[in-house]
Amino acid sequence: MEDIGELAAQLREFAAERDWEQFHTPKNLAMALAGEVGELVAEFQWLTPEQSRTVATDPEASPRIRGELADVFLYLTRLADLLDVDLLQAADDKLQENSKRYTPETYRGSSRKAPPLA
Template sequence: MAQLQRRLAEFAVARDWGKYHTPKNLAAALSVEAGELVEIFQWLTPDESVRVMAGEESAGRVEDEVADVLAYLLQFCEVLGVDPLAALAAKIDRNEKRFPAVENGHSMEW
C-alpha cells in the first residue's frame, strides 16, 4: 500500500499536480470516480450485476473505476496523513462493538 502511495505521489510531482491535490479536490475526484463505478451498475438487474466480471469489456471498466477510486483515496490519505489500513481496522473494531454478532435472531451479547 505504501509503495502504491509513493508511486502516486511521484506521478503527481513529476507532472506538477501537487497544487491541485488538496483534500477538497481529492475528495471531489473520489466522489466522481465512485459515481462512475456506480454508473456501470446503474441499470443492471441484480443477476446481471453479479455477472458483470464475466464480460471482458465490463470487467475492464469495473477494474479501471476501482483503480481510480483507490488511487484518489490513497492520494487523499497521503495528503491528510491518514493510514487507510489503520483507519479501516479501527472502524471494524468500532463496528464489532456497535453491531454484535447475531445468532438465531438474538444478539450474542447477553
Template sequence: MSSVSELTLLVREFAQARDWERFHTPKNLAMALAGEVGELLAELQWLTPEQSATVMNDPELGPRVRAEMGDVTIYLVRLADVLGIDLVEAATDKLEDSARRYTVEAARGSAAKISD
C-alpha cells in the same frame, strides 16, 4: 505491488513528477474521488443484482469496472496521503467500531442500521 504504502509512494511520485501537488488539496481530491465513484456506479447502475454479481465475467463491462475501481483507489490513496491517514489503520479502527455496534447477535442477516 501488493501494499498500500507502495501504492501511496507510486501515486505521490506520479503527482510530484507532473507538479500536481498544488492541485491536490483535500477538497479537490475528495471531489475527484466522488466523481470517480459516480463513474463506477454508472457502470453498474442498470444491472440486475445477478448481472452485477457476475460483471467481471463480461468482456466489455468487466474491464471498465476494474478501471473505475482503479481510479477510485488512486484518489482515495492520494487523499489519505495528503491528509496523513494510514488507510489500513483507519479501516481496521472502523471495523473494530462496527463490530462493537453491529454484534453478530444483533446484526446477523439484517441490513438494518443500528444507531449509536
C-alpha cells in the same frame, strides 16, 4: 507493488513530476474521488442484482469496472497520504467499531442501521 505505502509514494512522485501537487488539495481530491465513485456506480446503475454479481466475468464490462475501481483506489490512496491517514489502520479501526455496533446476534440477516455508539 508491495503495499499501500509504496503506492502512495508512487502517486506522490507521479504528481510531483507533473507539478500537480498544487491541484491535489484535500477538497479537490475528495471531489475527484466522488466523481470516480459516481462513474463506478454508473456501471451498475441499470443492472439487476443477479447481473451485478456476475459483472466481473463480463468481457465488456469487466475492464471498465476494474478501471473505475482502480481510479477510486488511487484517489483514495492519494487523499489519505495527503492527510497522513494510514488507510489500513483506519480500516481496521472501523471494522473493530462496526463489530461492536453490528453484533451477529442482533444483526444477522438484517440490513437495518445501528444507532450511533455512545
